[in-house]
Amino acid sequence: MKKEQVVNCQFSVWYPIFKKHTIKSLILPLPQNVIDYLLDDGTLVVSGSDHNTQQTNTNSDSDAEEDIQWSDDETTTTVTAPEFPEFTSKVQEAINALGGGVFPKLNWSAPRDANWIALNSSLQCCSLSEIFLLFKSSDFITHDLTQPFLKCSDQDSPDPVINYELVLRKWSELIPGGEFRCFVKENKLIAISQRDYTQYYQHILKQEEQICHAIHEFFSQHIQYNFPDEDFVFDVYRDSQGRVWLIDLNAFGEVTDSLLFSWEELTSGGIISQQQEGPAFRYTNSEVTVQPSPCLSYRIPRDFVDLSTGEDAYKLIDFLKLTKSQQEESEDEEEEENPPQ
Numbered sequence: 001m002k003k004e005q006v007v008n009c010q011f012s013v014w015y016p017i018f019k020k021h022t023i024k025s026l027i028l029p030l031p032q033n034v035i036d037y038l039l040d041d042g043t044l045v046v047s048g049s050d051h052n053t054q055q056t057n058t059n060s061d062s063d064a065e066e067d068i069q070w071s072d073d074e075t076t077t078t079v080t081a082p083e084f085p086e087f088t089s090k091v092q093e094a095i096n097a098l099g100g101g102v103f104p105k106l107n108w109s110a111p112r113d114a115n116w117i118a119l120n121s122s123l124q125c126c127s128l129s130e131i132f133l134l135f136k137s138s139d140f141i142t143h144d145l146t147q148p149f150l151k152c153s154d155q156d157s158p159d160p161v162i163n164y165e166l167v168l169r170k171w172s173e174l175i176p177g178g179e180f181r182c183f184v185k186e187n188k189l190i191a192i193s194q195r196d197y198t199q200y201y202q203h204i205l206k207q208e209e210q211i212c213h214a215i216h217e218f219f220s221q222h223i224q225y226n227f228p229d230e231d232f233v234f235d236v237y238r239d240s241q242g243r244v245w246l247i248d249l250n251a252f253g254e255v256t257d258s259l260l261f262s263w264e265e266l267t268s269g270g271i272i273s274q275q276q277e278g279p280a281f282r283y284t285n286s287e288v289t290v291q292p293s294p295c296l297s298y299r300i301p302r303d304f305v306d307l308s309t310g311e312d313a314y315k316l317i318d319f320l321k322l323t324k325s326q327q328e329e330s331e332d333e334e335e336e337e338n339p340p341q
């Protein structure tokens with residue numbers, strides 16, 4: 001995978017080409033001071049002050065009282081959240097124009113690893129402060145900002161200049177069973193994988209042929225030969241009426257999750273030689289093969305994950321047992337103090 005391919009997979013490159021076939025979105029250039037704020041990991045501060053640009057008029061004095069300040073450890077100095085009045089009002093205007101709820105992204109990634117921090121565990125945002133909270137908590141966003149060309153084969157060539165952008169996509173309730181990832185090599189659709197392979201969806205098993213056919217049609221009518229590269233990965237959504245929509249475009253290489261295929265299979269030509277007609281199609285075909293979600297490890301602190309999987313797991317189990325027995329003891333004491341009426 002070359003740096004040029006990564007550049008071509010930026011939202012602002014593919015969106016104008018495929019606008020008619022994807023979810024309505026708006027792109028705003030990200031000012032440098034906002035980028036600096038997102039990268040400043042010493043302090044996690046969230047200001048509620050952007051509410052004053054929402055349709056309802058609130059006076060700014062009461063907003064100041066609403067400011068929430070979070071600090072990730074006791075030694076970190078908590079500073080007041082910087083304000084970006086001009087950017088904030090542009091973002092709020094865009095959110096309102098998209099119906100009041102958006103799915104936010106940077107040039108390539110969404111903060112999928114941070115949805116646990118959001119109030120309703122959703123990536124739906126109604127204000128810039130909600131977007132900031134997700135972005136500042138996401139390793140995927142930091143990756144976009146700091147190492148977009150990781151794993152590219154042409155490491156010796158200078159990095160292309162990137163203009164960072166905030167992408168706001170109209171919020172749409174997508175059913176995970178309708179999402180598929182499609183792999184294109186030399187402008188040929190070689191493989192399709194169920195996107196959420198952690199679940200078994202009966203309808204995929206039943207409609208295997210129709211799904212495969214609909215995606216192949218969509219590819220040949222709207223995608224094939226229209227993208228600047230001949231190798232790429234695209235994600236689609238098949239809605240309840242059987243209509244196919246483009247969701248995202250990714251580079252053909254290891255930075256992109258190959259889901260139910262391996263990159264070895266996809267690049268070695270093995271998949272292509274097995275094909276009689278149409279792409280290889282893989283999905284989770286029984287409850288037995290259901291796998292844990294790949295984002296699970298992002299829901300609890302990394303140290304805790306390491307602790308529970310390494311040698312220290314036994315210490316953790318002992319600790320949990322101890323806590324449980326202490327809890328039981330105190331419950332017994334409480335029971336003695338407060339006998340049932």
Ligand SMILES: Nc1ncnc2c1ncn2[C@@H]1O[C@H](COP(=O)(O)OP(=O)(O)OP(=O)(O)O)[C@@H](O)[C@H]1O
Nearest residue numbers: 023103108109110169170171172173174179248250
């Ligand atoms: N407009 C939207 N409204 C609601 N949910 C969305 C929207 N767009 C995408 N999603 C959901 O978020 C998921 C991730 O979206 P997307 O592919 O754009 O993010 P990403 O960070 O580029 O992911 P990846 O790196 O795996 O390609 C999608 O699979 C879909 O379930």
